[in-house]
Amino acid sequence: MKDRLDQIKKDALAQIEAADALEKLNDVKVKYLGKKGELTAVLKSMKDVAPEDRPKVGQMVNETRAVIEEMLEATKTKMEKAIREEKLKQEVIDVTLPSKKSSVGHRHPNNIALEEVERIFVGMGYEVVEGPEVEYDLYNFEKLNIPADHPAKDEQDTFYINKDIVLRTQTSPVQARVMEQGKLPIRMIAPGRVFRSDEVDATHSPSFHQIEGLVIDKNVSFSDLKGTLEEFAKELFGPETKTKFRPHHFPFTEPSAEVDVSCFKCGGKGCRFCKGSGWIEILGCGMVHPHVLEMCGIDPEEYTGFAFGVGLERIALLKYEIDDMRLLYENDIRFLKQF
Ligand SMILES: [Zn+2]
Numbered sequence: 001m002k003d004r005l006d007q008i009k010k011d012a013l014a015q016i017e018a019a020d021a022l023e024k025l026n027d028v029k030v031k032y033l034g035k036k037g038e039l040t041a042v043l044k045s046m047k048d049v050a051p052e053d054r055p056k057v058g059q060m061v062n063e064t065r066a067v068i069e070e071m072l073e074a075t076k077t078k079m080e081k082a083i084r085e086e087k088l089k090q091e092v093i094d095v096t097l098p099s100k101k102s103s104v105g106h107r108h109p110n111n112i113a114l115e116e117v118e119r120i121f122v123g124m125g126y127e128v129v130e131g132p133e134v135e136y137d138l139y140n141f142e143k144l145n146i147p148a149d150h151p152a153k154d155e156q157d158t159f160y161i162n163k164d165i166v167l168r169t170q171t172s173p174v175q176a177r178v179m180e181q182g183k184l185p186i187r188m189i190a191p192g193r194v195f196r197s198d199e200v201d202a203t204h205s206p207s208f209h210q211i212e213g214l215v216i217d218k219n220v221s222f223s224d225l226k227g228t229l230e231e232f233a234k235e236l237f238g239p240e241t242k243t244k245f246r247p248h249h250f251p252f253t254e255p256s257a258e259v260d261v262s263c264f265k266c267g268g269k270g271c272r273f274c275k276g277s278g279w280i281e282i283l284g285c286g287m288v289h290p291h292v293l294e295m296c297g298i299d300p301e302e303y304t305g306f307a308f309g310v311g312l313e314r315i316a317l318l319k320y321e322i323d324d325m326r327l328l329y330e331n332d333i334r335f336l337k338q339f
Helices: 002-018 022-033 038-048 051-091 109-123 172-181 222-237 290-295 312-319
Strands: 134-136 165-167 186-195 207-217 243-250 253-262 279-288 304-311
Touching (some): 002 038, 002 051, 022 038, 022 051, 038 051, 109 186, 109 207, 109 312, 172 290, 207 222, 207 312, 222 253, 222 279, 243 279, 253 304, 279 312, 304 312
Antiparallel strands (some): 134 165, 186 207, 207 304, 243 253, 253 279, 279 304
């Protein structure tokens, strides 16, 4: 019996030594230690051993098993280590190799201006809301107090999909949609693309971007509007910026105003940039027309509000001193790289 066990041990160790892959080690393990393995077979033949010898033989079997297991484990650890090292060697990075030049993209001036405007209003507690670019005539015009015979509805200015559907000419329909939901108070800006059938030139494009704002609450007054836009202008163009409100007319608001800011180039003295006037026009605004509130299901006796709209391209052109709006759409990499 002892000879048989010695032979098993010798064979097993030799095969472990010869194994050159983890799978082969596993084969050896199954062959000698498995359920149908050779050591198990020895245990099964214990019934032929004299009872007084059984403890001794049992001990010898266990010792043999321990030796084989130990050898298997040690070899396995060694193999795994070698595999890891080989892998590391393959993955090694030669830091002395010349690098591949990777080019980083630039943000579009429109996006930079938009993020800036959003940052300012979000900081004042406004929510950013988006809406559809293809819009019902009802939201784009009717609910904003622009009746069927209004000149703004002229087909020459508006892209009609059919009688009832247009490419939105402003982002105000988003405001009508929010007001209609009736969750008050409202403090929101609606940035987005709008469409007008304009010829392309240095200051016009059939597709451009607007950011419109709306506040509806109890006791909102024109001074709230002035304070808000003065703060906005200071944040955007610098703390020295002054604002001027000129009476104007918009169907959506009453009273309405256009807002000029003091020229941030010359500080108001007058220069080429502000065409000598010292002022630059930047946005339109006003108190939301009571009729608009009514049409959107808000009681104008209880609630008031103000709205404003600013062209995103106008801000980008002013802030980055770009003199032709077409540059913003041509995607010329030499132009975009400067931002
Ligand atoms: Zn100026």
